[in-house]
Amino acid sequence: MIEIGKKLPSATLYKLGEKGIDEIDSLEYVSGKKVVLVGVPGAFTPTCSLQQMPGFVEKADEIMDKNVDEIICISVTNPFVMKAWGESLSVGEKITMLADGNGNFTEACELNLDLSSLGIGHVSSRYAVIIEDGIVTSLLAEEGGAFSVSSAENILEQL
Helix, strand or coil, X not given: CCCCCCECCCCEEEEEECCEEEEEEXXXXXXXXXXXXXXXXXXXXXXXXXXXXXXXXXXXXHHHCCCCCEEEEEECCCHHHHHHHHHHCCCCCCEEEEECCCCHHHHHHCCEEEEHHHCCEEEECCEEEEEECCEEEEEEECCCCCCCCCCHHHHHHHC
């Protein structure tokens, strides 16, 4: 479970690397860094693609100016989709796109959302988190599929 003041859960995430799919341990990856982690229900979905992530791309420099080492986006999908989605959003080097292919990280955080009734399946809820050396310092989690608190502007206010 993810909670303010607690360590981020450890689970395997995936990224498309130069030689294939790289496995990344979530907790090891953020240790020693200040990170903004953004969870989205789905790559290429309307709210994620038209509102939430464009805000983080636009505000990335301002976020990084607040002593943030990295902005990470996670979705329950595969690393090929995350790479393609990142390219479509022009994230460049501003945002690291990681896949939670099996949903293990999302389940460990207890930030899962069941959208089976829409044919989408079990996905991540929408959220934004600040993590310092593996410890959660701020958590902006949405109810259901809403988009009201997990924006780049709100994260900037927390930094």
